Amino acid sequence: MTVSFGQRARAGIDRFGPLCVGIDPHPGLLDEWALPQSAAGAREFGLRVVEAAAGRAAFVKPQVSFFERYGSAGFAALERVLAEARASGTLVIADAKRGDIGSTMDAYAAAWLTPGSPLEADAVTASPYLGVGALSGAFELAHRGGKGVFVLAATSNPEGIGLQRSADADARTVAQRVIDEASAVNAACVADGEWGSVGFVIGATVDWHASGIRPFTPVAPILAPGFGYQGARPADARRIFGAMAPAVIMSESRSILSAGSDRIETVIEEHARSAREQDHHE
């Protein structure tokens, strides 16, 4: 039987703690790492982070845009990074924020979630402007193959507040709607007490009350950007996420990557430890 992504994520957290290491070869970081602004530079950057994260963190999260900017050569670089990460046993969350409908969405899901496809990852992030229901093909493919989908629910950037806090006639916000609709998918597919394949993206610095999000029992992992450079500390996780804290994957990018190639193992080790210690303070 296929083990669900949720169960694989939970096993990863149990073993290494909740740290997720971003792989963001953006122009400034390539410069800092003395790598060229090219697909080859992005590949070297990604492979180095994958090597440093292996055995130290449960998750890596390549940011697809920084590969896409180099076109097909960038995607070839990303394929190498994804394959090496998966071979090393680290779970790979492709941060692609894809979102479409029908057969178009199915093709995105096929790209990222089909076992054996060139861009195979363990999970992909998805954007629900066209509705959570429009992502159903991705959920089905994920469920069948032990893969995951993280749906954007509430993000901490100020530009998103107006949209995500808009509400329906029952005063349910867009952010809460996404959580409700994605939770319903998990409820239909997951045994009691297990984690499902459909997770959420909720920024660590989101104001839950203002965003109209009610605390919920986690039935899937929550991918939480905003740790490290953006201000949230692992020790804050319990305060921020309450009973959901054990389901939180703490994503850090710049706070780790700015250490540079020489010090990255040490920094991942330290940040993974402090993310784990949050767990022990539960």
Next chain:
Amino acid sequence: MTVSFGQRARAGIDRFGPLCVGIDPHPGLLDEWALPQSAAGAREFGLRVVEAAAGRAAFVKPQVSFFERYGSAGFAALERVLAEARASGTLVIADAKRGDIGSTMDAYAAAWLTPGSPLEADAVTASPYLGVGALSGAFELAHRGGKGVFVLAATSNPEGIGLQRSADADARTVAQRVIDEASAVNAACVADGEWGSVGFVIGATVDWHASGIRPFTPVAPILAPGFGYQGARPADARRIFGAMAPAVIMSESRSILSAGSDRIETVIEEHARSAREQDHHE
């Protein structure tokens, strides 16, 4: 001085009419066209549509997901299709629905809108779940380079209704918010009477009243899927879009592509004519 995408789009509509030919090499169509389910099949499909559209339609719209499913090889195929379409003088709208924040969004914009980049298109579609303001880097790059961005506003798929009709404290819906915020960007950059670089995606079968969208004076093109196979007819454009009808780009995919490789020139010719005739009935 760089000619804006809006002005280029208007010139295209004036010359060929408002038809946009989708390039959707999905599995079923590749079968119908007797092409392999591979990057090479998608490339042949795309090049054939580009050849048939040249001199007959102002716009083609490759659906990125159907190339992405083949990974880097699929993107190499898409690069060929984009380059051939641009060389033929047809305006290319890459239907990618990308959406992110900050430097991540900038990298997507760089991928699709930078002159000389491997995936260079004339315009790209964008998804605003993270807020229209989060797309500002793409708007700036578009404005500088004569490129366009079509922001998803209101789509006709049923799954998106709950989110897009959610409203803020002033009863302004998400769909209307997107239109307002993107219109403000155009207003800041465009001379009176000209079309700007930031267009909208509004499905031809959207219920405007129920979606809380107020008619607006078009200051940029509106990309309208839903013509052809999905039910809207060009003759309906005036009724559906009212005073905005002259700004509408009518996108058709399956209704043209299902003609097959042999008949596609004829069908594009016919559909372009009936789209133009709608214009003459204004």
